[in-house]
Amino acid sequence: MPDSTHRSTDASMYYIDPHIHMVSRITDDYVRMARAGCVAVSEPAFWAGFDRGSAESFADYFRHLTEFEPKRAAQYGIHHTCWLCINAKEAENVALSREVISIIPKFLDRPGVLGIGEIGLNKNTKNECTIFLEHVELALKTDELILVHTPHLADKYKGTRMIIDMLKGDGRVKPHRVIIDHVEEHTIKPALDAGFWAGMTLYPVTKCTPERAVDMVERFGTERIIANSAGDWGPSDPMNLPDFIRALRARGHDEMTIHKLVLRHA
Numbered sequence: 001m002p003d004s005t006h007r008s009t010d011a012s013m014y015y016i017d018p019h020i021h022m023v024s025r026i027t028d029d030y031v032r033m034a035r036a037g038c039v040a041v042s043e044p045a046f047w048a049g050f051d052r053g054s055a056e057s058f059a060d061y062f063r064h065l066t067e068f069e070p071k072r073a074a075q076y077g078i079h080h081t082c083w084l085c086i087n088a089k090e091a092e093n094v095a096l097s098r099e100v101i102s103i104i105p106k107f108l109d110r111p112g113v114l115g116i117g118e119i120g121l122n123k124n125t126k127n128e129c130t131i132f133l134e135h136v137e138l139a140l141k142t143d144e145l146i147l148v149h150t151p152h153l154a155d156k157y158k159g160t161r162m163i164i165d166m167l168k169g170d171g172r173v174k175p176h177r178v179i180i181d182h183v184e185e186h187t188i189k190p191a192l193d194a195g196f197w198a199g200m201t202l203y204p205v206t207k208c209t210p211e212r213a214v215d216m217v218e219r220f221g222t223e224r225i226i227a228n229s230a231g232d233w234g235p236s237d238p239m240n241l242p243d244f245i246r247a248l249r250a251r252g253h254d255e256m257t258i259h260k261l262v263l264r265h266a
């Protein structure tokens with residue numbers, strides 16, 4: 001097994017991981033990230049690995065994201081911010097989702113809350129679309145930024161198109177205040193063409209590797225592009241951004257370009 005601790009400590013550039021689920025990572029990850037140059041993270045609300053039974057359970061999760069996690073991160077010099085929502089998987093339960101959406105506003109003014117996310121689609125169902133649009137409505141009413149999860153694998157292209165159509169269908173949505181995340185080679189262009197930010201999620205093996213992300217930068221440029229690890233409790237690696245930095249250097253990209261992609265844009 002490659003030792004990613006060793007591999008990833010020589011990035012020597014400050015960076016921000018704008019999509020990582022630290023509640024499911026151990027404290028040693030904060031240590032490794034801080035050593036590798038991580039100065040801030042943003043943590044979208046997501047699925048816990050099981051469907052939660054009540055809105056109170058989400059209220060506790062939002063307290064976890066806004067109270068405990070920023071303190072844990074601060075011990076390693078990392079600034080922690082977050083996004084709030086009920087994720088696409090649990091959005092299949094419309095009644096529960098509406099209850100959760102009704103409690104979000106009282107958390108929005110807490111320090112470190114960046115906006116509504118990661119909302120989006122999982123299996124591209126009607127219920128997911130209903131709750132996606134209700135989250136967008138909340139974000140518009142409260143003037144919050146939006147972070148969008150796009151489905152994986154076979155559902156990705158169709159789901160991304162559906163999301164872009166829903167967002168473009170509402171004239172009040174300002175594309176530059178929305179990130180379409182987990183883009184791949186076939187979905188990055190529609191997201192950028194519509195004026196949205198595009199997030200490249202770096203996975204250790206399958207899906208988008210750091211090298212494939214560099215390919216995308218070379219094809220589509222750097223404007224409105226960010227990169228993240230989306231580290232969570234599944235196979236993922238919080239050290240993927242340092243790996244991305246090294247992959248960019250190896251391909252001859254200058255420090256200003258790298259700084260823009262991993263720090264300034266985030």
Ligand SMILES: [Zn+2]
Binds near residue numbers: 021118
């Ligand atoms: Zn995520």
